[in-house]
Amino acid sequence: MGQTRTITALEIQKRNKERVNVYLDGEFAFGLNLMAAAQLRKGQQLSEADIAILRDDDAVTQAIERAIRLLARRPRSIQEIRRKLQDKDIPETVINAAIERLTERGYLDDREFARYWVENRQMFKPMGARALRYELRQKGISHTIIDQILAEMVEDDSAAYLAAQKRAPRLRGKTQAEFRQKLSAYLQRRGFGYDAIRQAIAQLIEAYKAEDPSFFTSEVEGE
Numbered sequence: 747m748g749q750t751r752t753i754t755a756l757e758i759q760k761r762n763k764e765r766v767n768v769y770l771d772g773e774f775a776f777g778l779n780l781m782a783a784a785q786l787r788k789g790q791q792l793s794e795a796d797i798a799i800l801r802d803d804d805a806v807t808q809a810i811e812r813a814i815r816l817l818a819r820r821p822r823s824i825q826e827i828r829r830k831l832q833d834k835d836i837p838e839t840v841i842n843a844a845i846e847r848l849t850e851r852g853y854l855d856d857r858e859f860a861r862y863w864v865e866n867r868q869m870f871k872p873m874g875a876r877a878l879r880y881e882l883r884q885k886g887i888s889h890t891i892i893d894q895i896l897a898e899m900v901e902d903d904s905a906a907y908l909a910a911q912k913r914a915p916r917l918r919g920k921t922q923a924e925f926r927q928k929l930s931a932y933l934q935r936r937g938f939g940y941d942a943i944r945q946a947i948a949q950l951i952e953a954y955k956a957e958d959p960s961f962f963t964s965e966v967e968g969e
Contacts, residue, residue: 749794752789752792753770753789753790753791754769754788755768756768756769759777764779765779765780766779766783778800779804782800805837805840809831809840809843810848812831812834816830821862821863822859823854823856823860823885823886823887824845824854826886827854828841828886831844857891859885860895861899863881864878864899865899867881872912872936873905873937874939876938879937902938903942905942906936906938907949907950909932909936909938909946910932910950911950914929914950914954919961920963922962929943929947930944930947933947
């Protein structure tokens with residue numbers, strides 16, 4: 747039978763009431779969260795294997811808690827969480843276990859994250875499929891998920907018009923040629939294709955000519 751050690755004290759930490767210090771044979775051994783520590787009692791015998799399991803489980807629990815704090819700020823992809831935990835020098839085995847549990851519990855879901863990301867962009871910063879694809883790849887989303895989400899959610903024509911509409915007020919006082927040139931360059935940077943850009947700008951020009959004739963200067967193209 748292997749050597750065992752005896753729990754001589756279980757004390758709630760002063761700085762973190764959610765964690766407990768475990769003392770073995772009169773010496774501090776390690777910390778645990780309250781839930782794990784609740785399974786222990788003073789006088790209990792622990793083998794070296796028991797101690798290793800408790801420490802490993804606690805490392806995973808702390809990684810999960812760190813990840814949940816990040817997720818409370820905004821949804822994140824699996825790869826984003828992995829990178830954040832790696833930045834804290836957490837062992838890869840611990841990271842893998844934490845991500846597995848977070849995924850099982852529904853905290854991490856790359857498909858839902860991609861949906862959130864696209865919806866957020868459509869609402870606040872409309873982009874074309876090309877730019878969205880690049881951003882999602884940077885977040886570690888698979889090509890398969892990206893293809894599915896973009897096919898379901900992104901229509902470049904309507905998104906390009908919305909992006910152009912948001913930008914257009916800054917171009918008041920330009921000629922139609924200047925308006926077209928500057929807005930086209932802007933939409934290209936947002937990842938829109940040529941046809942979507944051309945259609946969006948043409949629609950906006952016609953709308954301003956009909957509703958706000960003073961929007962453009964007198965140097966109108968083709969006149």
